[in-house]
Amino acid sequence: MSTLTLNSAIEGVREDVINWRRHFHQYPELSYHEAKTSQFVYETLESFGNLEVTRPTEYSVMARLIGSQPGKTLGIRADMDALPIEEENSFNFISQTPGVMHACGHDGHTAMLLGTAKILSGMKDHIKGEVRFFFQHAEEYFPGGAQEMVDAGVMDGVDYVIAAHLISTLEFGKIGILYGPAMAAPDGFHITIKGKGGHGSAPHETIDSIAIGAQVVTNLQHIVSRNTDPLDNLVLSIGKFVGGEAANVIANSVEISGTVRSFDLKFRDSMPVLMERVLKGITEAHGASYEFEYLCGYRPVINNDEVTKVIEDTVREIYGDEAIDFPKPQMAAEDFSAFQQKAPSSYFIIGAGNKEKGIVYPHHHPRFTFDEDAMEYGVKIFTNAVFKFLL
Template identity: 70%
Template sequence: MQTIALDKLVEQTKEEVIAWRRHFHQHPELSFHEEKTAQYVYETLQSFGNLELSRPTKTSVMARLIGSQPGKVLAIRADMDALPIEEENTFEFASENPGVMHACGHDGHTAMLLGTAKILTSLKDEIKGEVRFLFQHAEELFPGGAEEMVQAGVMDGVDMVIGAHLWAPMKLGKVGVAYGPMMAAPDTFYITVEGKGGHAALPHDTIDSIAVAAQVVTNLQHIVSRNTDPLDNLVLSVTQFVAGTTHNVIPGSVEICGTVRSFDAELRKSVPALMERVVKGITEAHGAQYKFKYEFGYRPVINNDELTKAIEETVLEVFGEETLELMKPNMGGEDFSAYQQKAPGTYFYVGAGNKEKDIVYPHHHARFTIDENALEIGVNTFVHATFKLLD
């Protein structure tokens, strides 16, 4: 397909894609509860024609576009779930569901893939092979929707898979690609420090769970700074510390929770034992007890070089050199990695931030939003990349 012809089709769908994004933003649904979102997506896809539709899980949708000529199978994925956040934006399409908000851009991802599907269905006779559109539920909540969809067979026969994330820290007009490691494996830990509660004026009659737990938090940081190679990528963050009820009572226990992020499989496996050694040593030294639980989350997103090169070439051909940004890995997590276990895949970023419009708030913030002009860039990249990869 000629670039000019595809660009025109993308431009013609721009307002519709924006309208879809606003609909999803106004009606967000939490992970594993995307019933109305999935139904809306299904009915919209149905209106396009030329698609074989199915519901791999209760709240997901798959659409298959079989081209007129034989060829490979390309899957394109978008996530659909929202977050448990009370929205503070005041625009007219702000969330109507109390305590639920699209604060990560998934509304835009879903709209972009609908736009891509609409354009490609109109070009069925030009397509070699198959395009499989995966509208996924529950990216935000482990064990995640991607693994469920893979188990349901959405990747059977797929030769390659691509996906994109609208990225507010990146300014509008940029598309970011990364070779190799792209996003980390996000694991979660839970620690309970059990001491002996009592009167705050009589600390000698207690085992101060807060004092012990504070040392646990401090010493866990030594795992990154002193127990692992400085050249390895590892993050260990304590994000919850819950204890106590009032000013004059030393509590009997403290609950600690946090996350570990890594890329290397061997390093990842070693972390739980290193953590528990720290927790065990400190609690025993002070006569306290502990409970330790470690949950392995999504696998790291590792991009395939060949597919990444194809996305890079697409960006250069469609938008020019000023649009392309070669990115470093980041320590965020994504269950897109589940698809990469079944076929080579690459995941890229579409810049959606704009300081001039005050679109500066980070993902998962109550005032997060995107510059909607990014949607057209995302659709354009998907559409052109489809023909490059299938040809």
């Protein structure tokens, strides 16, 4: 496949990709509720021809492009779900669904993969092997749509799988390549400290759950700073501390919730033990009791070196050395890791921030958006990479 032919085809879908993105942005749907989104994707894919389009799960879509010659199978994944955020943007295609918006770029991911599918569906005779397009539901909400799709068999026979994320904190024109660890495992925990409530004027007659909970919060931080190797990438953050009803009443109990992030699954064995040791010691010292629940989230996203090298080489050939960026691994999470358990894979990022256009807000912010010109980068990298993987 000549570069000229590919570039012409990519330019030909540019307007479609932008229109699809704006449609998805106007009509966002939350995780496990992507009924209209998935139906739109299904019908759009069917209109291209040469694709076998199916619904592996209730809210996901898969399209198979089987080439005219035998060969390997490459999977490409995009996520489709939105977030429970009230949008504060002012452009003319803002969310029409109160309290829901695409604040993480999934509308762009879906549009990019539709554009890629449209281009490649017209090149069936040039494909050796198979391309599978995975349109995934529920990336934002555990246990995640990726595992559901994998359990439904979408990865059976897949040799490689790739995915990309539009990132507003990386400048437009840059492509982030990550070898090895890319995204962390996002575990969660919930703690209830049970004391004995009473009047604020007589603390000696109570077991102050708030004071005890404050000590728990402080001492949990010592696990990372004093009980683990400082060279390990590990985060423990408290996101919720709830207790009390009135200023002059000592609370009977408090609830504490948070997250643990790491790239090494060994911490799923050690962290609950270390955390419970802190809880047990502090509550016993003050005559209180506790309940503790530790919840394992997605696996970490760990990129395969060989697959990542293909993506890097593709970017260098298209955009030159100056486009390559090697960002640090992020402690954010991604359920793309479920696909990674089945085949060598790579997850890369596409710079989509642009200060000149006022595109400066981070992901999950009510004014988040991205430079739509970045979607052409995604389409071009995906389509060119296909012909590298499926030689």
